[in-house]
Amino acid sequence: MIKHKDLRPKDFGKHPDGQLTKIEELMELPQPYNKPGMEPAFSEPKDAWKEKYCASLDGFIGLDTLTRPKTEEEEEELVHKFLSGLEKIFSDETNRNFLQPFLLSFEYCAKCNTCSEACHVFQASGCNELYRPIFRSEVLRKIAKRYFTNSGKLFGSLVGADLEVDWETIARLGELAYRCNLCRRCAQTCPLGLDNGMLTREIRKIFSQEMGIAPIPLHEKGTMLQLKTGSSTGITKPAFLDIIEFLEEDIEEKTGKKIKIPIDKKGADILLTHNAGEYVAWPENPAAFAIIFEEAGLDWTLSSDLIGYDNVNYGIWYDDAQARKVALAQFKAAKDLGVKRIVIGECGHAHKAAAVSADRMTYGADKVPVESCLPILLDIVKNKRIKLDPSKNNFPVTLHDPCNVVRQMGVVQPQREVLKLICPQFREMTPHGVHNYCCGGGSGFAIMQSMNFPEFRNKVSARMKFKQILDAFQDTIEDTSIPKYVCAPCSNCKGTIRDMLEFYKATAKFNVHYGGLVELMVNAMVDLEKPFLEFLLEE
Numbered sequence: 001m002i003k004h005k006d007l008r009p010k011d012f013g014k015h016p017d018g019q020l021t022k023i024e025e026l027m028e029l030p031q032p033y034n035k036p037g038m039e040p041a042f043s044e045p046k047d048a049w050k051e052k053y054c055a056s057l058d059g060f061i062g063l064d065t066l067t068r069p070k071t072e073e074e075e076e077e078l079v080h081k082f083l084s085g086l087e088k089i090f091s092d093e094t095n096r097n098f099l100q101p102f103l104l105s106f107e108y109c110a111k112c113n114t115c116s117e118a119c120h121v122f123q124a125s126g127c128n129e130l131y132r133p134i135f136r137s138e139v140l141r142k143i144a145k146r147y148f149t150n151s152g153k154l155f156g157s158l159v160g161a162d163l164e165v166d167w168e169t170i171a172r173l174g175e176l177a178y179r180c181n182l183c184r185r186c187a188q189t190c191p192l193g194l195d196n197g198m199l200t201r202e203i204r205k206i207f208s209q210e211m212g213i214a215p216i217p218l219h220e221k222g223t224m225l226q227l228k229t230g231s232s233t234g235i236t237k238p239a240f241l242d243i244i245e246f247l248e249e250d251i252e253e254k255t256g257k258k259i260k261i262p263i264d265k266k267g268a269d270i271l272l273t274h275n276a277g278e279y280v281a282w283p284e285n286p287a288a289f290a291i292i293f294e295e296a297g298l299d300w301t302l303s304s305d306l307i308g309y310d311n312v313n314y315g316i317w318y319d320d321a322q323a324r325k326v327a328l329a330q331f332k333a334a335k336d337l338g339v340k341r342i343v344i345g346e347c348g349h350a351h352k353a354a355a356v357s358a359d360r361m362t363y364g365a366d367k368v369p370v371e372s373c374l375p376i377l378l379d380i381v382k383n384k385r386i387k388l389d390p391s392k393n394n395f396p397v398t399l400h401d402p403c404n405v406v407r408q409m410g411v412v413q414p415q416r417e418v419l420k421l422i423c424p425q426f427r428e429m430t431p432h433g434v435h436n437y438c439c440g441g442g443s444g445f446a447i448m449q450s451m452n453f454p455e456f457r458n459k460v461s462a463r464m465k466f467k468q469i470l471d472a473f474q475d476t477i478e479d480t481s482i483p484k485y486v487c488a489p490c491s492n493c494k495g496t497i498r499d500m501l502e503f504y505k506a507t508a509k510f511n512v513h514y515g516g517l518v519e520l521m522v523n524a525m526v527d528l529e530k531p532f533l534e535f536l537l538e539e
Helices: 045-050 072-088 101-109 114-118 118-124 133-150 150-159 167-176 185-189 197-209 218-231 237-255 275-280 283-294 320-337 348-355 373-382 413-422 442-447 455-463 463-472 492-502 506-512 517-523
Strands: 270-273 339-344 369-371 397-399 483-487 512-515
Touching: 072 133, 072 197, 101 133, 101 197, 101 283, 101 483, 114 185, 114 483, 118 455, 118 463, 133 197, 167 442, 167 512, 185 197, 197 320, 218 320, 237 283, 237 512, 270 283, 275 283, 275 455, 283 373, 283 517, 320 339, 320 348, 320 369, 339 348, 348 369, 348 492, 369 373, 373 413, 373 517, 397 413, 413 506, 413 517, 442 455, 442 492, 455 492, 463 492, 483 517, 492 506, 492 512
Parallel strands: 270 339, 339 369, 397 483, 483 512
Antiparallel strands: none
């Protein structure tokens, strides 16, 4: 095993006993989590996992479909497929939508390591070299030089292309591509504007599009289930309609308001879409949207075409072909209803998938205008289209900025302006806005639960976010009588923050809660006799 400070990209193909390296010293957390025993330790990967999967990178396993080949012929086939896929990402014929930014990032890195200071995974890991943003990019460069340049083929390591490719090397690179949240904070800070996150995603594309290897939660239980049944949760149309009926009953019970949620309204101004997981895990979020949109008098609808209500598009994290299939189906559902625009609910990756990534995958008549819900919510509050009493939210509130909405789309101010108007004790995280850190669940991590991968997410990729939350509430964190609320207007971010708070027992020990933005808006409504937020009912 190579000590983490000594590890270099040229070591990637070495096969020491056990794993290549391990996390030896994590970034320290602030009070009260800087005391011994406040967080669970890492567990060792099981021997059965090591035998079946690639645990030789850092001991964690995220790619649950990447299994060891049983014969030399199988290994040779996988190596051939990887090299074939690598060649294709350099081709205008097979990668024209992303080729230009990919080549710029591949060719012009100055290795200044400015990106390392911006990377939450690198910092949280105690600055383990393996997670330095340019590390995996440099491994990719070495392999490409070795196999696809004349000098590499002729002189090998003499030109710095010193990596021979076998299954273990490829498998490690595949695993390493799933140690990055694709948050693009590294790209934002790069003085040359290069994007190591994009290079990481291109590695994922090779594994999925050429080798048929992608995490089960993203591909089989996400994209394929969505394309087959219409929903990434597997909800059938009758089940969805039952959920809507339940929401209407629940809204009346909680608020006294009789609201009929519009379904399949032809020619509506807005088709509102949600992450399908909201209906299962956080039904109070789509319920809150229904209350706000109805009270504000908006012309809106939901679609009973399941892929029309489900704005999930996991393909943007690992596979262009799958992402395009989902985007086209979602746009078709909107066009069939004749709506004027799609408004994305509180789901970060759905914002980017439909409003940004789709621009490179769908064109012209296939598209429907896409907008974020956040400016609409601000307009409702500022123009007093619903009556709100901020004193109902008089507890500490901080805001998590979803990477895909804020840093990658520039929707920065509406959500915090709403919070400033309805939450008297709102306080920003440090840093915040486009400089905020990823929740640690981005690019699929939030739903990847295989083997010991949740430990990597909770202790490493989500560590910086947990630190930010603790810092934001330092004045009240140990006062358990005061509820504290992390506003996360993104379904995947909420999932990560939920798991994080459970892992560190922050809700049970310190009264820290989480939820979306619309729940706070409904909670502040003047004509509600009881709190909308469940934890306030328990006070």
